[in-house]
Structures are given as structure tokens and as C-alpha cells.
Amino acid sequence: MELDPLILSRIQFAFVVCFHAIFPVFTIGLASTIAGFEALHFKTGNPVWLKLSKFWIQVFAVVFGIGVVSGIVMSFQFGTNWSNFSYATANFLGPVLSYEVLTAFFLEASFLGVLLFGRDKVPQGVHLFAAIMVATGTFISSFWILAANSLMQTPDGLEMINGMYVVRSWTDALFTASFGYRFMHMGLASFLTAALVVAGVSAWFILQKRELEANRKALSVSLWFLLILAPAQTIVGDYHGLNTLKHQPTKVAAMEGNWETQTGVPLLLFAIPDQEAQTNHFEIAIPKLASLILTHDWDGEVPGLKEVAVEEQPPVFVVFWSFRIMVGLGLLMIVFALWGLVLRPGGRYHQTPLFLNGLRLMSLSPFIAVLAGWVVTETGRAPWLIYGQMTHAQGLTPSLTGGMALFTLIGYIVVYSLVFSAGIYYLLKVFRGGLEKANAPHEMDEIERPTRPFSAAHAAIDEEV
Amino acid sequence: MEQTFDLTIIWAGLIGFGLMMYVLMDGFDLGQGILFPFAPNEKARDTMMNSVAPIWDGNETWLVLGGAGLLAAFPLVYSVFLPALYIGVFLLLAGLIFRGIAFEFRFKANKSKHLWSWSFAVGSTVASFAQGAVVGAYIQGFETEGFVYSGGALDWLTPFTVITGLGLVAGYALLGSTWLILKTEGELQEWAYKITPRLLGALLAVFVIVSIYTPFIDETVKNRWFENISIIWVLPALVAYCAFVVIRSVQKKQEGMPFVATMGIFLFSYLALIASKWPYIVPPKFTIWDAASAYNSQLFLLLGFLFVIPIILGYTSWTYWVFRGKVKEGGYH
Numbered sequence: 001m002e003l004d005p006l007i008l009s010r011i012q013f014a015f016v017v018c019f020h021a022i023f024p025v026f027t028i029g030l031a032s033t034i035a036g037f038e039a040l041h042f043k044t045g046n047p048v049w050l051k052l053s054k055f056w057i058q059v060f061a062v063v064f065g066i067g068v069v070s071g072i073v074m075s076f077q078f079g080t081n082w083s084n085f086s087y088a089t090a091n092f093l094g095p096v097l098s099y100e101v102l103t104a105f106f107l108e109a110s111f112l113g114v115l116l117f118g119r120d121k122v123p124q125g126v127h128l129f130a131a132i133m134v135a136t137g138t139f140i141s142s143f144w145i146l147a148a149n150s151l152m153q154t155p156d157g158l159e160m161i162n163g164m165y166v167v168r169s170w171t172d173a174l175f176t177a178s179f180g181y182r183f184m185h186m187g188l189a190s191f192l193t194a195a196l197v198v199a200g201v202s203a204w205f206i207l208q209k210r211e212l213e214a215n216r217k218a219l220s221v222s223l224w225f226l227l228i229l230a231p232a233q234t235i236v237g238d239y240h241g242l243n244t245l246k247h248q249p250t251k252v253a254a255m256e257g258n259w260e261t262q263t264g265v266p267l268l269l270f271a272i273p274d275q276e277a278q279t280n281h282f283e284i285a286i287p288k289l290a291s292l293i294l295t296h297d298w299d300g301e302v303p304g305l306k307e308v309a310v311e312e313q314p315p316v317f318v319v320f321w322s323f324r325i326m327v328g329l330g331l332l333m334i335v336f337a338l339w340g341l342v343l344r345p346g347g348r349y350h351q352t353p354l355f356l357n358g359l360r361l362m363s364l365s366p367f368i369a370v371l372a373g374w375v376v377t378e379t380g381r382a383p384w385l386i387y388g389q390m391t392h393a394q395g396l397t398p399s400l401t402g403g404m405a406l407f408t409l410i411g412y413i414v415v416y417s418l419v420f421s422a423g424i425y426y427l428l429k430v431f432r433g434g435l436e437k438a439n440a441p442h443e444m445d446e447i448e449r450p451t452r453p454f455s456a457a458h459a460a461i462d463e464e465v
Numbered sequence: 466m467e468q469t470f471d472l473t474i475i476w477a478g479l480i481g482f483g484l485m486m487y488v489l490m491d492g493f494d495l496g497q498g499i500l501f502p503f504a505p506n507e508k509a510r511d512t513m514m515n516s517v518a519p520i521w522d523g524n525e526t527w528l529v530l531g532g533a534g535l536l537a538a539f540p541l542v543y544s545v546f547l548p549a550l551y552i553g554v555f556l557l558l559a560g561l562i563f564r565g566i567a568f569e570f571r572f573k574a575n576k577s578k579h580l581w582s583w584s585f586a587v588g589s590t591v592a593s594f595a596q597g598a599v600v601g602a603y604i605q606g607f608e609t610e611g612f613v614y615s616g617g618a619l620d621w622l623t624p625f626t627v628i629t630g631l632g633l634v635a636g637y638a639l640l641g642s643t644w645l646i647l648k649t650e651g652e653l654q655e656w657a658y659k660i661t662p663r664l665l666g667a668l669l670a671v672f673v674i675v676s677i678y679t680p681f682i683d684e685t686v687k688n689r690w691f692e693n694i695s696i697i698w699v700l701p702a703l704v705a706y707c708a709f710v711v712i713r714s715v716q717k718k719q720e721g722m723p724f725v726a727t728m729g730i731f732l733f734s735y736l737a738l739i740a741s742k743w744p745y746i747v748p749p750k751f752t753i754w755d756a757a758s759a760y761n762s763q764l765f766l767l768l769g770f771l772f773v774i775p776i777i778l779g780y781t782s783w784t785y786w787v788f789r790g791k792v793k794e795g796g797y798h
Binding site (some may be wrong): 020063069072073075076078079080083084085086090091092093096097098099100101102105106110163164166170294353383397398399400401404407408411414416419423426451459461462 | 526529530532533534535536538540541543544545546547548549550554555557561562563565566569572573574575576577602613614615616618652678687711727740758759762766769770772773776780
């Protein structure tokens with residue numbers, strides 16, 4: 001069989017980017033959560049907030065550390081596998097990605113050290129300020145990344161001259177038509193991730209009857225946040241979808257499994273899209289609902305997949321089902337938010353084992369939802385790398401052979417499995433240590449290494465000899 | 466936009482500076498990994514790792530900054546080097562990841578400590594070799610069509626690049642051993658004194674091979690060095706002088722001078738390489754101006770760099786200051 005470097009490169013990129021994405025999506029929300037705990041401690045002086053903050057700072061340190069390492073690999077992917085794309089877009093992508101790196105380094109070199117290691121060395125107000133700056137910095141980092149991605153979805157502000165895009169307007173190129181929606185959607189997703197992980201881990205501690213007072217407070221706060229964030233995400237997601245309908249109608253058609261341009265489009269709950277036959281099998285549908293959602297009119301017209309040639313259609317099955325996974329999990333989050341509200345009177349939310357065990361499982365849901373969402377938007381753009389302008393095939397490195405791509409694909413899978421399973425294993429140790437370990441005075445025989453995030457955590461990675 | 470002054474030169478200076486910073490600083494901590502399996506004992510290994518633990522990832526900052534800066538300022542370098550060195554780049558990244566994670570976990574490990582030691586040693590050596598091979602590949606030049614790399618997957622791997630790869634492994638090990646002379650004492654320092662001259666010998670042997678070979682494969686280089694006899698001959702002379710200083714200072718058991726002189730060897734041979742190739746950044750066809758990005762993109766990013774680089778430099782110096790002095794058993798005190 002002939003190995004196709006295009007498919008292999010896409011799989012490789014999807015693999016490394018999915019692996020990478022789960023870390024920043026968590027740290028962005030968690031940084032704000034920590035800033036919140038610090039602020040509450042600053043304001044109320046209640047030591048439970050301090051306990052919580054100390055524990056979650058350790059978690060943050062480890063997740064941030066892994067995210068930085070996997071991010072380094074990302075920054076080379078563009079050049080190794082997508083050199084034509086990199087070269088063509090370098091005038092825009094180069095500065096934007098560099099600014100992301102500068103933001104991250106600036107953060108690491110300044111406020112992160114104070115947040116992780118400076119608690120006893122600087123005044124409390126300065127420490128709080130550092131926490132807020134780290135939270136702000138994570139958002140600035142995501143700004144650059146999402147601006148780069150949005151340009152690939154809804155290109156603007158560039159002009160092609162001699163095979164290279166030149167930036168005509170930095171404002172237009174950074175703030176493209178889809179940027180605001182994407183930024184809001186991703187920001188909310190990060191907050192939701194932090195809220196659900198904090199809720200799930202707190203629920204787990206409560207089930208074990210550990211540090212009840214602090215963990216109940218954390219659970220309570222994260223449930224309030226969930227109650228606001230989960231419905232808000234639905235609304236933002238809807239607007240994001242409308243924006244996509246306007247600029248990338250084919251993507252929305254794939255999300256809805258809608259082949260023909262028609263009015264009164266039904267909302268498909270279940271279907272097996274068949275790209276070859278250009279139709280769906282086993283449809284279960286609610287009449288006219290998709291038209292209502294997308295056009296805010298029962299009989300609104302929605303463009304179908306057949307508007308474009310078959311070669312210009314994205315893989316419908318993947319987009320269709322990833323979208324359903326994302327939305328399904330989003331709805332489940334709302335269910336849990338409402339369930340928490342119902343259990344609120346009398347503090348039953350921290351006494352109902354079924355609810356607490358459900359929350360434990362739900363702590364994985366935001367990660368799956370975020371990855372599914374990215375699969376929708378990235379696969380839904382196929383075959384375009386830059387929408388309407390450059391296809392994946394055109395962006396690929398011309399000298400790349402299938403064998404080379406397969407070699408590194410297997411290589412990255414092996415490296416990531418070995419190294420990052422160690423990281424995640426270690427993270428679970430930090431979780432098991434809990435608030436107790438994070439607040440215990442640790443032995444000082446180990447040198448403090450203020451440049452290294454992991455040093456903030458004190459668990460051992462394996463058993464004592 | 467009106468081009469008031471040549472940003473390409475400024476960017477070449479910035480990237481060149483960043484690269485030199487990277488080689489000097491990550492060089493000695495990669496060197497610890499290369500020397501790791503040969504260290505006299507386990508206690509010595511702990512001390513070696515502790516001596517660079519607080520600073521190594523600040524050192525690697527320069528690599529990432531250089532990589533991102535290249536895409537922004539010299540996209541052609543990025544889009545030719547990375548495809549041409551495809552497998553090598555993977556080895557470099559895998560090596561850096563393994564050794565990076567070893568730093569995190571070796572200190573936290575009990576039973577699994579030897580696994581992290583190997584991860585550190587192999588990762589460091591592979592990453593160093595890959596970097597040396599990149600230098601060799603740069604000297605060799607790249608096959609291009611239009612603005613696109615058109616060579617094969619393993620064109621970068623030739624006897625010549627294997628030699629440059631091994632040369633950089635020896636060079637980083639030398640930086641590592643002279644760093645140990647500076648930062649440690651007792652048995653480990655004795656050992657470092659002992660191996661330093663051998664490592665220097667290996668490095669100089671590679672320099673001789675490269676210096677003889679390069680003018681033969683590259684007419685431009687030959688002309689530059691042999692047609693117009695010029696000031697640039699002072700650079701290899703300085704390299705030789707620094708090598709002499711290393712040997713003499715090791716014999717006199719000086720502690721700081723071997724490391725300083727080794728940095729001198731790196732600095733002057735780096736300048737000699739630039740003098741050979743200037744202004745070609747993607748040899749044999751493309752100069753820095755061919756490879757440059759648009760003026761407004763260079764300007765846009767320059768503002769950020771000029772803001773952040775002083776902060777990184779300040780932060781780096783502060784860390785080195787905090788961790789000055791000898792490293793004892795169990796770390797800095």
C-alpha cells in the first residue's frame with residue numbers, strides 16, 4: 001500500500017495538537033480559579049481558601065509544565081509537515097506564534113515564579129497580583145493562538161504577493177470575522193473545564209471524607225459557576241454556529257448532516273452519514289428544528305453539502321458525530337448544573353453520593369467536549385487549510401514522503417505515551433496527596449528550583465525503596 | 466510602508482545572538498547528560514544534575530525563541546531547514562523531551578531513578594548530536610527548487626554531518642566538564658580536570674576535519690579564506706589560543722578559566738562559521754535578504770522582542786546570581 005504523507009501528516013497534527021490542547025484548556029481556566037481563591041482569601045482571611053489555593057497551584061504547576069513541553073513540539077510541526085503553508089503565511093503566522101511564545105516566557109520569567117514559590121517571600125497583595133497576572137497572561141497566550149486559527153477559518157487582512165501572504169492590516173488579520181466568537185467559546189470552555197475538574201475532584205475528596213470544609217466550599221463555588229457557564233456556553237455556541245453558517249456554510253451543513261439546500265431543515269438526533277451515496281441512513285429527526293436554530297425561523301433555508309463539489313466536502317461522518325458529542329456533553333453539563341441547584345437547599349449537594357460520583361465522571365467531560373469541538377471546526381474546514389484559499393494538499397511539505405511521516409507519527413505516539421503518561425501518572429499522585437499533602441510543610445532537603453513549575457509539587461513519582 | 470532601515474540585518478543579529486546564547490548556555494547542561502554515564506559514581510551524578518537544575522530550562526528558552534523568531538523573520542530558513550532535517554528535528558525534540566522530563570522526575574523518583582538517569586543521558590546525547598548534524602547540514606547546503614526543499618529524507622545524514630554531530634557532542638561535553646570544574650569540588654572536580662583535555666582533543670580534531678573539508682565543497686568559502694587574505698584569519702587563531710588557555714589553566718588547576726576559555730572556543734568558531742558563509746543563510750542559493758519576511762512583519766515582532774529580551778536577560782542573570790558558588794551534595798546551599 002502506498003503511504004499517503006497527507007493523511008499521515010493530518011493524523012500526526014491531530015494527535016499532537018489534541019494531546020497538547022487538553023493542557024492549556026485546563027490551565028487557562030484554572031489560573032483564574034486560583035486567582036479567585038487567592039482573592040477570596042485576601043478579602044475574607046478564611047484559611048480554607050488558602051488551603052484550596054495551595055493545592056490547586058500544585059496541580060496548575062504540573063499541568064502547565066506538561067503543556068509547555070508539548071507546545072514546543074507544536075511549534076515545529078508547522079515547519080516539518082506543512083512547510084508550504086508555513087512559508088506562505090509566515091508574514092502573519094510567524095509574528096503571531098512568536099508573540100505567543102514571548103507571552104508565555106514573559107509569564108514564566110515574571111509572575112509564575114512569584115505565584116508558585118513566592119507566597120512567603122512577598123506581601124500577600126503582591127502574591128494575589130501575581131495570580132491575577134498569570135490568569136491574564138494565559139488569556140493573552142490563547143488570544144494569539146485563536147487569532148491564528150481564526151485567520152485560517154475566515155481569512156482577512158492579507159494579500160498574496162509572489163506566493164507569500166503579506167499583511168495589509170494587522171487589525172483585520174488578528175480580528176477576523178470568526179475570532180470574537182471563537183475566543184468567547186474557548187474562554188468559556190476553559191472556565192467550564194476548571195469548574196468541572198474542581199467540582200469532580202472536590203466531590204471525590206468529599207466522598208472520602210477528606211478536608212470537608214474546604215472541599216465543600218470549592219464544590220459549592222464551582223457548582224454556582226457551572227450554573228452560569230454551562231447555559232452561557234450554549235448561547236455563545238449558538239452565535240458561533242450562526243457565524244460559521246455565514247462564513248463556512250459547508251461546515252454547518254456537515255454538522256447538521258444536511259445534504260440538500262432546503263427550507264424547514266429537521267434536526268437530526270441520529271443518522272449515519274454516507275458520503276459516497278451523499279445521503280444519511282437511519283435518520284431520527286425533529287422536524288424543522290435545525291432551521292429554527294440556524295436561521296431563527298421554522299422555514300428558514302439552510303444550504304446543503306451538495307452546494308459544493310464532493311472533493312470540497314469535509315468528511316461528514318466525523319464532523320456530524322463530533323458535533324453531537326460536544327453538544328450532548330454540553331447538555332449533560334447543564335443537567336448537572338440544574339441538579340446541583342435542586343440539591344442546594346439544606347446542603348444536599350455535598351451529601352448525595354450519586355450526584356458526587358456523577359460529578360467525578362463529569363470531570364472528564366469538558367476535555368472530551370473541547371476535543372470534539374476542535375475536531376468539528378478543524379475537520380469541518382477540510383479540504384481547506386486556509387478556508388477557500390489553500391487546501392491541506394497545497395500546504396503540505398513537498399519533500400515529505402509517506403515513510404518519513406509514518407516514522408515520526410509512530411515516534412511521537414511512542415514519546416508522548418511514555419513521557420506524558422508519566423506526567424499524568426504524577427498528576428494523579430498529586431490529586432491523591434490532596435489538600436493535606438499540599439499544605440503539609442515539605443522537607444527542605446530538596447533544593448528549590450524556582451524556574452521549574454514541577455518543583456511546586458512535592459509528591460514522589462514512585463514508591464519509596 | 467517606507468523602509469527606513471534594514472531590519473533584516475537587525476534580525477540576523479538578533480537570531481545570531483539568540484543562537485549563540487543557546488549554544489553556550491544549553492551546551493553545558495546538555496554536556497552533563499552526555500557525561501552522565503561516565504561519571505565516577507551515583508553521588509557525582511546527583512551533583513552534576515543539581516548543578517544545572519535551576520537554570521537548564523531558562524537556557525532552552527533561547528531555542529524556542531530562536532525557532533519562533535526564524536519563522537517570523539526568515540521564513541525560508543524555517544520552511545527549508547525543517548523539511549530537510551525532518552527526521553533530525555524529530556530526534557532533537559524527542560531527546561529534549563526525554564531529558565526535560567528526566568529533570569522533573571529524577572528528583573522525585575525512588576525505585577525508578579535509574580530509568581530517569583538513562584532518559585537524561587540518552588536524551589541529552591541524541592539532542593546534541595542532532596544539533597551538530599544541523600550545523601553540518603548547513604555547511605553542506607540544501608537542494609532547493611524555487612523556494613522549496615527538494616532533497617531526500619536523509620540527505621542531511623552524511624559522513625560529514627555525523628562528524629559534526631559527534632563534534633558538537635564532544636564540544637558540549639567539554640563545556641559540561643569545564644562547568645563542573647567551576648561549580649564542583651573534590652572527587653567530581655578531579656574527574657572533570659582529567660577528562661577535559663581529552664574532550665578538547667576530540668573537539669579540535671573535528672574542527673580540523675571541518676576546516677579542511679569545507680573549502681573543498683564550497684567555492685565561496687574557499688575564495689573567502691584563501692583568495693583575499695584578510696582579517697578573518699584572526700578567528701581561528703583565537704580559537705587556537707583559547708584551546709591553549711584551556712590546557713594551561715587545567716594544568717594550573719584554575720577553576721574559572723577553563724570554562725571561560727571553552728566559551729571563547731565556541732564563540733570564535735561560531736564567528737568563523739558566520740564569516741565563511743555570510744550572507745548565505747540557506748546555502749548555497751539564498752542570502753538573508755532572500756529569506757527575509759516582509760518589512761512590516763519584521764517590525765511588528767521586533768517591538769515585542771525588544772521588550773521581552775531584556776526581561777529574559779535580567780531574569781537569567783538573576784537566576785545565575787542566586788545559584789552562584791559551588792554546588793554541594795544535595796544541591797545549592
